[in-house]
Amino acid sequence: MNLIxxxxxxxxxxxxxxxxxxxxxLGFQLLVIRQPIPHIKQVGFGFIYVLIGLALFxxxxxxxxxxxxxxxxxxxxxxEFIHAGEHILTSIHWSDYIWIYIFAASIGFSxxxxxxxxxxxxxxxxxxxxxxxxxxxxxxxxxxxVAFGIALGSYRIVVGHPIHYYIISGYVVVxxxxxxxxxxxxxxxxxxxxxxxxxxxxxxxxxxxxxxASTIPGRSPLIDGFGLIAFASLxxxxxxxxxxxxxxAKERQVKRKGDKIxxxxxxxxxxxxxxxxxxxxxxxxx
Amino acid sequence: xxxxxxxxxxxxxxxxxxLLPIILVIAFFQFAVLQxxxxxxxxxxxxxxxxxFGLTFFIYGLEMGLFPIGESMAQAFAKKGSISWxxxxxxxxGFGxxxxxxxxxxxxxxxxxxxxSGGIISDxxxxxxxxxxxxxxxxxxxxxxxxxxxxxxxxxGWPIQYIILGxxxxxxxxxxIAPxxxxxxxxxxxxxxxxxxxxxxxTAxxxxxxxxxKGRNPMIDGFGLIAFASLxxxxxxMIYGMVLS
Numbered sequence: 001m002n003l004i005x006x007x008x009x010x011x012x013x014x015x016x017x018x019x020x021x022x023x024x025x026l027g028f029q030l031l032v033i034r035q036p037i038p039h040i041k042q043v044g045f046g047f048i049y050v051l052i053g054l055a056l057f058x059x060x061x062x063x064x065x066x067x068x069x070x071x072x073x074x075x076x077x078x079x080e081f082i083h084a085g086e087h088i089l090t091s092i093h094w095s096d097y098i099w100i101y102i103f104a105a106s107i108g109f110s111x112x113x114x115x116x117x118x119x120x121x122x123x124x125x126x127x128x129x130x131x132x133x134x135x136x137x138x139x140x141x142x143x144x145x146v147a148f149g150i151a152l153g154s155y156r157i158v159v160g161h162p163i164h165y166y167i168i169s170g171y172v173v174v175x176x177x178x179x180x181x182x183x184x185x186x187x188x189x190x191x192x193x194x195x196x197x198x199x200x201x202x203x204x205x206x207x208x209x210x211x212x213a214s215t216i217p218g219r220s221p222l223i224d225g226f227g228l229i230a231f232a233s234l235x236x237x238x239x240x241x242x243x244x245x246x247x248x249a250k251e252r253q254v255k256r257k258g259d260k261i262x263x264x265x266x267x268x269x270x271x272x273x274x275x276x277x278x279x280x281x282x283x284x285x286x
Numbered sequence: 287x288x289x290x291x292x293x294x295x296x297x298x299x300x301x302x303x304x305l306l307p308i309i310l311v312i313a314f315f316q317f318a319v320l321q322x323x324x325x326x327x328x329x330x331x332x333x334x335x336x337x338x339f340g341l342t343f344f345i346y347g348l349e350m351g352l353f354p355i356g357e358s359m360a361q362a363f364a365k366k367g368s369i370s371w372x373x374x375x376x377x378x379x380g381f382g383x384x385x386x387x388x389x390x391x392x393x394x395x396x397x398x399x400x401x402x403s404g405g406i407i408s409d410x411x412x413x414x415x416x417x418x419x420x421x422x423x424x425x426x427x428x429x430x431x432x433x434x435x436x437x438x439x440x441x442x443g444w445p446i447q448y449i450i451l452g453x454x455x456x457x458x459x460x461x462x463i464a465p466x467x468x469x470x471x472x473x474x475x476x477x478x479x480x481x482x483x484x485x486x487x488x489t490a491x492x493x494x495x496x497x498x499x500k501g502r503n504p505m506i507d508g509f510g511l512i513a514f515a516s517l518x519x520x521x522x523x524m525i526y527g528m529v530l531s
Contacts, residue, residue, distance in 0.1 A: 003332070013388075018483055020382040025355060028375050033362045039354060046351015049343045054482060057340025064333025065308060068325075072315055081320070103315055110307030114337075116344050117485035119304070121512075123345075124353070124489050128504045163470055164461045171454045178447045184505050187446050190513030191489075194480045202389055202478060230473035233516060 010062075011055040018051060057116065061200065069107065070207040076103050077211040097158050097212075101151045104208060108150035108232065111200040112143035118195050125188055133188070137243065142192045145239030146232045150205060153231035157212045160219060163227045170234040177241040185244035193237040205232060294342070301341040305334070348486055356490025357497075364498035369441065376437040379491070380515065381430035383484040390425060393478050394418040397471045406467060406530065421475075421526060428522035429479050432514035433488065439510070440495045443502060446510045453517045460524045468527025475523045476516040488512060 029037055037043055075081060076099055112118060122135035156166060178186055205228050213224040316324055324330065363372045384390060398407075398414040398421070407413045439449065461469060480488075488511045496508035 017386060017388060017481075020386050021379070021483060021487065024375075024378045024382050025359070028371075028378070029359065029362075032371050032375070033359070033366065035362060037355065038358050043351045043355050046347045046349070046354070048351075049347025050351060050483065051347075053340045053343030053345070053347055055340070056336045057344060060333045060336030060338075060340055062333070063336065064330040065312070065337070068312055068316070068330065072312070072320065075320055075322075076315070099319060103311075103319075106311040106314075107308075110311045113307050114304045114341070116341060117480065117482045119341075119345060120348055120352075120486035121489055123349070124486075124493060125505075125509070128493055128508060163473060164458075167473060168458055168461070171458065175451055175454065178451075187506060187508075187510035187513065190446065190450055191509045191511070194477065194512040194516035195485050196477075198389070198478075198480065198485070199482050224470075227470045227473060229477040230470075233477040 007055065007059055010059045011051065014051055014055045014058065018047075022047070054116075058199065061203075065200075066203055066207075069204040070211075072103065073204070073208040073211040076100055077208075077215045079215060094155060094158050097154070100154050100158070100208075100212065104154040105147040105151040107204055107208070108201070109143045109147035111204060112146040112196055112236075113139060115196060115198060115200050117198050118142060118192070121188075121191060121195050129184070133185075138188075138192070138240065141239045141243035142196055142236040145192075145236035146196050146201065148239070149231035149233075149235030150208075150228055152235070153228040154208065154212060156227070156231075157209065157219060157224050158216060160224070163230065167230060167234060170238065174234075174237050174241070177238060177245070181241045181245045182248050185241060189237050189240035189244070192240050193233040196232055196236050201232060202229060205229060294346070297342045297346060298338065301338045301345070304341060305338060309334070344482075352483070352486045353490045356487045357494035360491050360494030361498045364495060372441075373434050373437060376433040376491075377430040379430075379484075379488070380433035381426045383481060383487075384429040384479050385422060385426035387479065387481050389478045389481070390422060390475070391418075393471070393474065394421040394425075397421055400467065400471070406465075417530075421471075421523065424522050424526045425475050425479060425519045428518040429515045431522075432518040433511055435518075436492065436511035436514045437495065440492060440502060440507050441499065443507060446513070450513060450517065453514075453521065457517070457520050457524075460521060460528075463528070464524040465527050465531045468524055472520050472523035472527065476520045479519055480512055480515055485512060488515070 029035070081099075118139055119135075122138045125133045125138060126135040152166070156163065181189075209224075209228040213219045313324075316322060359375075363375065366372075395418050398418040401407050401417055402409045402414050407417050435449070438444075439446065464472070489509070492511045493504045493508035496502040496504040496506075502508075
């Protein structure tokens with residue numbers, strides 16, 4: 001019974017969140033385009049499914065994953081866990097926090113795989129590219145990017161470097177990669193930076209950043225707690241472009257191999273031609 | 287009916303697969319690293335079932351409702367041929383979906399706390415609220431502008447990399463002159479703006495526009511709207527910080 005009430009509250013909140021979008025769509029459709037919406041029944045049901053799905057999803061996250069994930073972030077960053085056995089905290093070393101980096105990377109990877117908006121973009125990309133871009137490979141490359149980004153972001157909080165050096169060097173890498181990677185992937189790669197961080201990733205990552213910044217001596221949760229999301233939206237761009245570059249390199253290699261085989265065949269044919277010619281001439285000589 | 291059920295079942299299986307990594311990670315850290323028993327096991331099981339069904343319904347509805355409406359509207363606007371209405375729609379979509387975004391409201395509140403404790407604004411509830419609201423409207427305006435620029439790019443066929451590169455240069459330059467307390471919030475605000483419903487809608491809009499306009503490739507020109515939407519808020523929030531200080 002309690003669960004139903006909770007579900008209805010979440011559903012109501014989701015509807016309220018979506019209301020501006022629906023009113024903008026309806027307003028423009030009726031006042032500017034002035035045409036009935038094509039397949040209105042199907043679209044309407046689609047919206048209802050999306051709303052129910054999102055409400056269920058959010059409630060489930062709230063019930064199962066967020067409390068657990070947040071608790072883990074707190075426990076893993078607690079001084080008792082990191083300095084087990086040592087009673088006097090003299091100095092912190094970045095390698096003391098090795099479990100944090102592993103946790104950050106694996107939670108970043110796994111939450112990105114389940115991120116609904118990334119699934120949406122991946123489906124669209126596979127459809128538009130006619131299957132040349134595989135939805136699952138795209139999602140896995142984005143997830144690897146997020147994993148690396150969050151791990152590096154946690155390292156930054158531990159050592160306390162200023163954030164903009166990291167972000168600016170990331171930008172430089174993105175710009176260099178843009179010149180060398182296949183043109184088709186560039187807009188999609190840029191997009192994948194923005195879609196990674198929404199419903200699932202942000203709350204868990206924020207909890208991790210806050211936990212880290214409040215337990216490490218000398219870090220302020222107010223200043224250092226921010227910034228993990230920025231890492232999580234920069235590195236997927238690099239990862240997706242790298243994936244495209246790798247695929248391209250592989251294709252070239254295969255093509256080169258194919259060319260070699262073809263050339264060999266041609267050589268063989270030439271050889272047989274020569275042989276035939278020789279045979280002919282020897283026949284004539286006889 | 288039977289076939290539809292089969293399709294649904296397969297979607298359900300797909301959602302389970304999507305969720306498997308999270309379950310494995312949490313189980314590993316709970317049992318192997320932290321070595322603690324799982325609290326409220328029943329609750330967690332129910333929650334997981336909710337997540338799986340929610341994801342399935344969401345993806346189902348996505349292909350039935352969100353994608354078709356985005357594309358049909360893009361085509362209708364292209365047929366109508368009125369650029370100014372299209373740009374107005376783009377701005378409204380960006381602004382309207384961002385200003386009410388729950389994660390942005392949360393981040394703005396947090397940022398107001400930071401600013402108050404840092405002595406940037408006075409430590410009253412009123413000034414904190416006005417600061418948070420200012421931040422929210424700044425970000426929403428930035429996202430609206432981003433979608434407008436993105437749609438203009440699709441219509442004109444401008445190459446994306448130069449615009450993004452220009453944006454990056456702007457961000458780097460502004461980082462040097464903006465007050466240091468705003469930088470972390472500014473960088474983060476780029477990531478939190480795009481919500482789960484906005485992303486599919488905006489993607490469908492871009493792809494639909496690019497396929498409706500002659501000479502545009504939906505792959506090259508259709509994507510990229512979200513990239514703008516996560517870059518302009520960084521710039522505008524830094525401007526907001528500079529204006530305040």
